[in-house]
Amino acid sequence: MTDTVKGIESLMSDGPPLERAKIQVVPLKGLPIAAAAVVLVTLAIAGNWQWALVFCHVVGGGLWTGIDLFVGLVLGPILGRLSIPARAEFSARFMPKMVIIMPTVVMMTLATGFQIARKMGNLYANSPNHPWLIASFCVVGVMAVIALGILEPANIAVLFEMNKPVPNGELIGRLMKRFIYTAGITGLMQVATLIIMTRVATQ
Amino acid sequence: MSVVQSSRVPSSSERSYPPIGWLSTGALAMVIIGGILMASYAPRKAPLGVATALLVAGALLLLSAGVLLVNVKDFSRTTFLKVFKWAIFADLVTAAMIEFAFVRDHTNGASLLIVTCMLVVFTLSVPTTIAFTVARYAED
Numbered sequence: 271m272t273d274t275v276k277g278i279e280s281l282m283s284d285g286p287p288l289e290r291a292k293i294q295v296v297p298l299k300g301l302p303i304a305a306a307a308v309v310l311v312t313l314a315i316a317g318n319w320q321w322a323l324v325f326c327h328v329v330g331g332g333l334w335t336g337i338d339l340f341v342g343l344v345l346g347p348i349l350g351r352l353s354i355p356a357r358a359e360f361s362a363r364f365m366p367k368m369v370i371i372m373p374t375v376v377m378m379t380l381a382t383g384f385q386i387a388r389k390m391g392n393l394y395a396n397s398p399n400h401p402w403l404i405a406s407f408c409v410v411g412v413m414a415v416i417a418l419g420i421l422e423p424a425n426i427a428v429l430f431e432m433n434k435p436v437p438n439g440e441l442i443g444r445l446m447k448r449f450i451y452t453a454g455i456t457g458l459m460q461v462a463t464l465i466i467m468t469r470v471a472t473q
Numbered sequence: 474m475s476v477v478q479s480s481r482v483p484s485s486s487e488r489s490y491p492p493i494g495w496l497s498t499g500a501l502a503m504v505i506i507g508g509i510l511m512a513s514y515a516p517r518k519a520p521l522g523v524a525t526a527l528l529v530a531g532a533l534l535l536l537s538a539g540v541l542l543v544n545v546k547d548f549s550r551t552t553f554l555k556v557f558k559w560a561i562f563a564d565l566v567t568a569a570m571i572e573f574a575f576v577r578d579h580t581n582g583a584s585l586l587i588v589t590c591m592l593v594v595f596t597l598s599v600p601t602t603i604a605f606t607v608a609r610y611a612e613d
Contacts, residue, residue, distance in 0.1 A: 296559060308566060315577055373563055381570050384512065388578055393515050407509040414505055418599045419498030423606035426556065430607045441610060 293362050295429045300370035307374050311381050318389070323382045330378030331467070335460045337371070338413075342457020346450045354443045361446065362432055365425045372417070380410065398473045406466045413459050416452050424448040488547055490609050496538035497601040503531030504591040504598070508571075511588055515578060524587050531594045538601055549611035553604045560600035568592040 307326075314322035349357050392399040424445045431437050431445070507527035511519045542553075575588050 308570065311570065312573065315574055373567065377567055377570055381574055384515075384574055385578075388516065393512075395517070404509075404513045407512055411505045411509050415498065415502045419494075419501050419602055422599075423494065423603045426603055427607045427610055430552070430556075431610060434612070438610075 293429050293433050294366055295426060295433075296369055297366045300367070304370055304374045307378055311378055314382060315385050318385075320389075323386050323389075326378045327382040327386055330375045330382070331463075334372075334375045334379050335463055337375070338453070338456050338460045340457075342453040342455070342460070346453045346457070349446065350450045354439045354446075357446050358428075358432055358437070358439070358442050361425075361428050361442075361449075365429055368425065369422075372422075376414075376417075392470065399470045402466050402470050402473075406463065406470075409459050409462050409466065413456050416456055421449060421452045421456070424452075488609070490545060490548070490605075491541040493538045493541050493545070493605045494602050494609075496534050496541070497598045497605070500531040500535035500538065500594055500598040501602070503527050503534060504594045507531070507591050508588070508595075511584065511591075515580070518584060521583055521587060524591075528587055528590055528594065531591070531598070535594055535598050535601070538598075538605075542601070542605065549608045552611035553608035555604075556607045557600045557604035560603045561596060564596045564599050568596045 307330075310322060311326050313319065314326055349360065352360070387393050387399075387403055390399075391397055392403055394400065428442055428445045428449070431442055504527065507524050510524055510527070513519075542548075572589060572592055575585060580588060
């Protein structure tokens with residue numbers, strides 16, 4: 271397929287528009303991996319399979335926290351200092367991958383985390399971990415609203431804008447600012463998650 | 474000196490729209506708070522009055538967003554539906570997983586009904602926010 275659009279560089283220069291491949295907003299190649307994760311989590315919950323529950327929770331949680339911290343506190347500030355064309359080029363390659371990775375790792379972490387907490391009795395009011403789990407639910411709730419209500423819509427809108435014949439650089443810059451700030455907030459909230467989870471594991 | 478009046482049609486990024494994205498995000502926030510309340514009481518019975526109030530507030534916010542969306546002018550419904558379709562597919566998987574976990578944990582009766590309704594609001598609010606944010610800047 272030779273479907274191409276003018277490059278974002280055309281917005282910032284007087285030269286002829288560059289051409290690049292159209293961005294695939296949802297990378298279909300990643301869907302089987304996400305589907306495999308869904309199957310594993312379903313089997314783990316259905317069979318109360320201790321190893322699989324812990325595996326999915328640790329792998330999903332580790333990736334979720336690590337990616338949020340890295341993107342929010344390392345990549346975000348770097349992106350904020352780049353020119354709009356550079357940010358756009360980076361996003362074109364980075365964000366479609368995040369569209370698949372983030373919902374998958376979040377689903378793995380939360381679904382199995384709840385089951386582990388239930389199995390270990392941490393959900394009972396008399397458990398010393400109960401207040402920490404409530405705090406964790408609140409942190410996850412705030413992150414979910416930010417990620418699903420602000421971050422993800424802005425990311426997908428950037429990708430659609432970049433697929434237009436003449437992308438609006440000013441709009442991409444504005445939407446990406448939203449990404450940079452909210453990624454910073456979720457990065458900081460992940461620090462709270464690390465404190466809560468290490469407390470839960472050591473009580 | 475004459476002033477030339479421009480009859481230029483505003484581009485998609487210049488048009489102003491009702492706060493549909495904020496209303497659907499508000500609906501999401503309501504059901505997430507409700508979900509936290511239900512989960513924090515598990516396996517005991519959560520106070521259903523508060524959970525129901527949060528669910529109703531979420532449903533009303535989502536309904537308001539839907540009404541505004543139907544009446545909005547100069548809006549790419551084709552793009553909205555295209556994005557909504559993909560987003561709802563992803564959110565249905567997430568919602569089904571949460572529902573499965575609650576059923577597996579023997580949640581039943583009114584509690585399960587409220588959780589299910591909250592998941593319906595969740596499944597509709599996230600795609601609405603995403604699809605609206607994309608479609609408001611679409612040109613077709």
